[in-house]
Amino acid sequence: xxxxxxxxxxxxxxxxxxxxxxxxxxxxxxxxxxxxxxxxxxxxxxxxxxxxxxxxxxxxxxxxxxxxxxxxxxxxxxxxxxxxxxx
Amino acid sequence: xxxxxxxxxxxxxxxxxxxxxxxxxxxxxxxxxxxxxxxxxxxxxxxxxxxxxxxxxxxxxxxxxxxxxxxxxxxxxxxxxxxxxxxxxxxxxxxxxxxxxxxxxxxxxxxxxxxxxxxxxxxxxxxxxxxxxxxxxxxxxxxxxxxxxxxxxxxxxxxxxxxxxxxxxxxxxxxxxxxxxxxxxxxxxxxxxxxxxxxxxxxxxxxxxxxxxxxxxxxxxxxxxxxxxxxxxxxxxxxxxxxxxxxxxxxxxxxxxxxxxxxxxxxxxxxxxxxxxxxxxxxxxxxxxxxxxxxxxxxxxxxxxxxxxxxxxxxxxxxxxxxxxxxxxxxxxxxxxxxxxxxxxxxxxxxxxxxxxxxxxxxxxxxxxxxxxxxxxxxxxxxxxxxxxxxxxxx
Amino acid sequence: xxxxxxxxxxxxxxxxxxxxxxxxxxxxxxxxxxxxxxxxxxxxxxxxxxxxxxxxxxxxxxxxxxxxxxxxxxxxxxxxxxxxxxxxxxxxxxxxxxxxxxxxxxxxxxxxxxxxxxxxxxxxxxxxxxxxxxxxxxxxxxxxxxxxxxxxxxxxxxxxxxxxxxxxxxxxxxxxxxxxxxxxxxxxxxxxxxxxxxxxxxxxxxxxxxxxxxxxxxxxxxxxxxxxxxxxxxxxxxxxxxxxxxxxxxxxxxxxxxxxxxxxxxxxxxxxxxxxxxxxxxxxxxxxxxxxxxxxxxxxxxxxxxxxxxxxxxxxxxxxx
Numbered sequence: 001x002x003x004x005x006x007x008x009x010x011x012x013x014x015x016x017x018x019x020x021x022x023x024x025x026x027x028x029x030x031x032x033x034x035x036x037x038x039x040x041x042x043x044x045x046x047x048x049x050x051x052x053x054x055x056x057x058x059x060x061x062x063x064x065x066x067x068x069x070x071x072x073x074x075x076x077x078x079x080x081x082x083x084x085x086x087x
Numbered sequence: 088x089x090x091x092x093x094x095x096x097x098x099x100x101x102x103x104x105x106x107x108x109x110x111x112x113x114x115x116x117x118x119x120x121x122x123x124x125x126x127x128x129x130x131x132x133x134x135x136x137x138x139x140x141x142x143x144x145x146x147x148x149x150x151x152x153x154x155x156x157x158x159x160x161x162x163x164x165x166x167x168x169x170x171x172x173x174x175x176x177x178x179x180x181x182x183x184x185x186x187x188x189x190x191x192x193x194x195x196x197x198x199x200x201x202x203x204x205x206x207x208x209x210x211x212x213x214x215x216x217x218x219x220x221x222x223x224x225x226x227x228x229x230x231x232x233x234x235x236x237x238x239x240x241x242x243x244x245x246x247x248x249x250x251x252x253x254x255x256x257x258x259x260x261x262x263x264x265x266x267x268x269x270x271x272x273x274x275x276x277x278x279x280x281x282x283x284x285x286x287x288x289x290x291x292x293x294x295x296x297x298x299x300x301x302x303x304x305x306x307x308x309x310x311x312x313x314x315x316x317x318x319x320x321x322x323x324x325x326x327x328x329x330x331x332x333x334x335x336x337x338x339x340x341x342x343x344x345x346x347x348x349x350x351x352x353x354x355x356x357x358x359x360x361x362x363x364x365x366x367x368x369x370x371x372x373x374x375x376x377x378x379x380x381x382x383x384x385x386x387x388x389x390x391x392x393x394x395x396x397x398x399x400x401x402x403x404x405x406x407x408x409x410x411x412x413x414x415x416x417x418x419x420x421x422x423x424x425x426x427x428x429x430x431x432x433x434x435x436x437x438x439x440x441x442x443x444x445x446x447x448x449x450x451x452x453x454x455x456x457x458x459x460x461x462x463x464x465x466x467x468x469x470x471x472x473x474x475x476x477x478x479x480x481x482x
Numbered sequence: 483x484x485x486x487x488x489x490x491x492x493x494x495x496x497x498x499x500x501x502x503x504x505x506x507x508x509x510x511x512x513x514x515x516x517x518x519x520x521x522x523x524x525x526x527x528x529x530x531x532x533x534x535x536x537x538x539x540x541x542x543x544x545x546x547x548x549x550x551x552x553x554x555x556x557x558x559x560x561x562x563x564x565x566x567x568x569x570x571x572x573x574x575x576x577x578x579x580x581x582x583x584x585x586x587x588x589x590x591x592x593x594x595x596x597x598x599x600x601x602x603x604x605x606x607x608x609x610x611x612x613x614x615x616x617x618x619x620x621x622x623x624x625x626x627x628x629x630x631x632x633x634x635x636x637x638x639x640x641x642x643x644x645x646x647x648x649x650x651x652x653x654x655x656x657x658x659x660x661x662x663x664x665x666x667x668x669x670x671x672x673x674x675x676x677x678x679x680x681x682x683x684x685x686x687x688x689x690x691x692x693x694x695x696x697x698x699x700x701x702x703x704x705x706x707x708x709x710x711x712x713x714x715x716x717x718x719x720x721x722x723x724x725x726x727x728x729x730x731x732x733x734x735x736x737x738x739x740x741x742x743x744x745x746x747x748x749x750x751x752x753x754x755x756x757x758x759x760x761x762x763x764x765x766x767x768x769x770x771x772x773x774x775x776x777x778x779x780x781x782x783x784x785x786x787x788x789x790x791x792x793x794x795x796x797x798x799x800x801x802x803x
Contacts, residue, residue, distance in 0.1 A: 017559075018505065019505040019506065020505060021505060022501050022505075040502055042343070042502075043343070043345075043346065044288075044344070044345065044506075044560055044561055044564060047287065047288065047289065047559070047560050048559045048560070048561060050557075051287075051557050051558065051559045054557045055557070060557075064289050128555060129554075129555045130555065194567065194568075198543060198547075201547060201550065202551070204544065204547060205544070205547050205548070205550075205551050207628075207629055207632065208544050208547070208625040208626075208628055208629055209625075209628070210628070210632060212632065213632055215632075218629050218630075218632055218633035219633055221540075221629065222536070222537070222540065222589070222591065223568065223589045224536070224589055224590045224591040224594075227590070228590075228591065228683075228792075231683050232683075236683070237682070237683070237684075239597075239600075239681060240590065240593075240681075240683055241588060241590045241593070241597040242588070242589050242590040242591075242594075243586065243587065243588055243589065244567065244568040244569055244587055244589045245569045245572075245585070245586055245587055246567050246569055252586055256601065259604050259608070260604070263604055263607055263608075265600070265604070279550060279555070280543070280546070280547060280550065283546075283549075283550045283555055283558055283563075284546065284560065284563035284564075284566075286558070287557075287558040287559060287560035287563055288560045288563070288564070337584050337585065337586065338582055338583065338584070338585070339530075339531070339572075339573065339576040339581060339582050339583065339584075339585035340576075340582070341576040341577050341580050341581060341582050342577070343577070344564050344565070344570070344573060344574070344577070345560075345564050352582055353582065356582055469569070470564065470567055470569075470573075471567060471569045471570065471572070471573025471574075471576075472573055472576060472577070472585070473569055473572075473573060473585055473586070473587075
């Protein structure tokens with residue numbers, strides 16, 4: 001899958017998974033921080049995104065702290081997916 | 088306003104079937120946590136828990152509970168309830184009097200029947216005996232029916248502080264003249280539902296928990312039940328009295344649904360509230376039964392809050408490394424343990440603490456010893472920021 | 483109008499709830515927050531939050547359960563588990579209003595709201611200057627409805643609202659709702675005064691009658707001007723309500739409310755809200771009146787509710803002066 005396409009897909013998945021009903025994929029910038037400022041997600045969301053990576057891409061992140069290093073923005077997530085996906 | 092005195096206690100947990108057994112276990116530093124043998128979950132092989140070592144059917148049979156709708160949580164509640172009312176020597180008339188209240192607490196309720204609930208909630212038709220057994224109130228509605236309780240009956244669910252709040256509610260009913268006696272407590276059973284929930288939050292420890300330790304990895308779940316019989320001072324002449332319910336504080340942390348604020352606003356306010364209601368100073372507290380779940384967040388925040396209140400904290404320990412975290416029952420079980428401190432004038436060793444966490448800077452009590460104990464504080468801090476602190480005192 | 487025997491709330495847009503929090507909230511949390519935040523806007527300074535809920539959290543619990551089963555206890559998302567605790571309404575409210583005061587959730591099914599109200603009354607005796615947010619919240623929830631339906635509490639046949647009380651069949655219609663109020667010792671501008679709450683667990687009609695008699699005797703000095711009855715069309719519990727009607731003086735009007743809100747554990751909170759409206763002088767709608775003269779002044783209202791043939795409450799409400 002092309003990187004751009006993967007980014008769009010991932011944004012749709014994030015919105016659906018986290019029930020961000022007021023957002024569309026184009027509302028999420030590739031380099032917008034997911035946590036803190038930017039999208040303003042919290043610790044529960046980070047656990048949810050770890051599950052998303054597992055269910056959609058077969059990636060297993062065991063330690064949530066390690067997960068936060070990956071879950072910085074859409075760009076870092078997509079890079080990680082490309083390197084580690086098993087489906 | 089009458090003093091509220093404790094005349095009966097009953098408890099069942101991973102470290103004992105009765106108050107006497109729990110007491111001996113605490114003295115001996117016994118740990119009841121291990122890989123659960125009766126819980127039907129794939130995590131029974133991964134996460135140790137404080138399990139009561141009996142099947143639900145055997146427990147029900149022992150108690151003579153033939154009603155198919157009775158769940159494990161209810162059976163544990165009945166076991167502890169029996170002990171407490173017998174210990175307080177309540178007559179049948181007293182038990183069924185309109186001025187005797189029953190205040191219970193649980194978070195799991197009948198959802199220990201995880202698979203059955205899933206089946207029934209998706210069923211088109213069913214002859215399941217459990218349809219009315221799933222919610223929290225089902226436990227204490229059963230106790231009400233079984234013992235014919237005619238006074239005020241209530242069920243509280245504020246996550247991990249549930250039964251601490253039940254004790255507070257019952258004590259206040261008596262203090263304000265709305266009840267003469269109150270049987271207060273909580274019950275909880277291990278369940279697939281909670282194991283999976285806590286695992287999804289990544290706060291379960293794969294080894295026996297280490298409250299306040301630098302290398303703590305999270306909590307162990309536990310199960311059990313405990314009840315206290317509370318009576319007015321004027322009604323206990325000639326009866327044995329364990330202790331007084333002296334103080335009660337309840338506050339909301341108002342920070343996040345599953346973690347406490349960095350400065351421990353909720354725990355701090357709850358402890359302050361308890362001291363104020365008891366008309367005591369921090370220095371009057373001789374021992375603290377800490378919430379101490381051994382999660383990174385709780386112990387960190389609890390330690391900070393303790394240091395905000397106690398310039399020189401008294402000896403303290405979490406008994407969750409003996410029993411596991413019994414969730415809705417923890418407030419009541421740990422209240423009974425606090426009563427042991429007072430009734431026996433002793434403190435019990437905190438288990439599994441080896442390395443001080445420098446960022447907390449506190450070391451729990453290391454050994455069993457006799458001590459002059461007048462006032463014990465018992466803390467319970469729950470999901471949703473529900474923080475409760477109780478103070479028990481020598482009567 | 484009930485759909486499939488369920489009277490559902492019509493949800494507003496929730497402008498006061500931050501979208502980031504709203505997305506995670508189950509219905510009972512949303513509707514509870516919605517009404518409570520509206521009340522808090524009117525009285526922004528208060529000392530705590532006291533909520534009664536029978537079913538709160540059930541729906542989220544079962545959604546989480548679905549994951550447990552369908553993913554065979556694999557890697558699961560925690561959000562529904564965290565929202566599944568009954569205290570979600572009270573704790574989300576404390577977050578949204580940054581209220582660090584007293585916070586508690588009572589879950590004793592058909593008496594959950596009464597227990598919360600008694601808690602509030604105790605807090606006010608302990609702290610006469612304080613005021614508290616008191617609420618009753620329950621949602622129908624697909625799964626919970628099914629459990630209750632299978633347990634025989636809802637009509638097997640489709641019920642029309644107009645005929646609800648004449649059906650002479652077992653079961654009632656499901657309802658849901660959220661009521662929030664600020665309570666204090668302040669008489670000025672108060673909507674009403676709750677004088678007394680008595681509760682009882684009994685399936686024995688004679689015992690219930692005796693309790694009501696005792697309750698009426700205790701409040702002998704007060705003239706009841708209206709009996710607000712929780713009659714709900716279930717012919718198995720009708721006798722409790724008819725007995726209550728027999729005990730009050732002849733000619734006192736009797737009104738019913740469950741055709742408006744449906745049956746749910748904290749429906750008595752809806753009745754209390756109605757009582758406040760009536761005491762404020764709003765005319766009693768004709769569809770509520772069962773018997774008696776509706777023009778009688780509604781100064782002292784007795785609410786009698788029975789939940790599932792077992793949990794009874796008598797609440798005496800009067801004008802605040």
